[in-house]
Amino acid sequence: MKALAYITFTVLTLSFTHAQKGKVNIEQDERITELLEVYKSAIENSGYYRIQVGFGTYARAQRIKSEVDVDFPGLYSKIDFDSPTYRVRVGRFKTKIEAERKFNEVRKKYPQAMLLKPSK
Structure with a gap:
């Protein structure tokens, strides 16, 4: 009985693998x-x-x-x-402190600049 069950199991296993x-x-x-591409563009700007x-x-x-690229290459x-x-936006800063430091530098040249928080 065990031998018959073993043979049946083996035959079924081989037939399924093929x-x-x-x-x-x-x-x-x-x-x-x-x-x-649209998704990548949207994701690219989030989180920074x-x-x-x-x-x-x-x-x-x-x-x-063009001016920004010259002023901040x-x-x-x-x-x-x-x-x-x-809208012209610059930078990709992970931390707020890093963004604020660069913001202070950019604002000297572009007084109307605004710091934008990451979108969720």
Whole structure:
């Protein structure tokens, strides 16, 4: 009886292991790539203190960003669209103290600058 149970178990096990072979094709909608880029952009800005140095039309924002890139070459800068204006924001600071130190330095050149808290 044990031998019959052992043989049955072995045959079933071998048949199931051979049934596991196959090929999987994943078809992905092209818009998923675009959605991932939007998500990455949103995630990129969350969790960091940032400094907003100016805002306005896209042309004005580009001009401000160019000035910031010259004045603070080691500081990350980006133009964000927040309807209805474009905003120039700099830095990615994990701690508040680090952000405040750089904010004091930036504010000397850009008095209208604002320190932005991380979004949740």
